[in-house]
Amino acid sequence: MVCSDGKTIVYVVSGIVLSMIAGYILGKLKLEHLLADWVKNIRKQTNCDESYIEEKQTFMQRLPSIGKEALGIVSKAFQFTFNWYCHCGLMHGFLYRFLNNIILKETPFAVPIATLVEY
Numbered sequence: 838m839v840c841s842d843g844k845t846i847v848y849v850v851s852g853i854v855l856s857m858i859a860g861y862i863l864g865k866l867k868l869e870h871l872l873a874d875w876v877k878n879i880r881k882q883t884n885c886d887e888s889y890i891e892e893k894q895t896f897m898q899r900l901p902s903i904g905k906e907a908l909g910i911v912s913k914a915f916q917f918t919f920n921w922y923c924h925c926g927l928m929h930g931f932l933y934r935f936l937n938n939i940i941l942k943e944t945p946f947a948v949p950i951a952t953l954v955e956y
Contacts, residue, residue: 872880
């Protein structure tokens with residue numbers, strides 16, 4: 838959905854710029870030693886001579902492996918996102934309403950208390 842006043846474009850461009858800045862900062866922090874083991878294994882595998890052989894393949898020959906890798910990445914991202922939304926939905930939906938009956942409505946700390954109780 839495109840807004841006529843350009844808010845969508847500003848939102849998308851600012852998101853891309855902020856993610857690029859965050860990526861640059863994370864690159865400068867040298868956090869490679871904190872990578873998961875499966876990522877380290879991928880990095881080790883790409884340093885062997887087979888990567889040279891793959892470079893001689895055409896794009897159409899590489900396309901199935903590109904699709905397989907992309908599907909794996911999207912699958913992991915979907916699982917993380919789905920779990921996060923379920924967690925947040927429980928925290929902000931069910932627990933807030935449940936604890937709202939227990940905690941006085943005038944209490945400004947109802948949401949933080951609900952969050953602490955959830956954990």
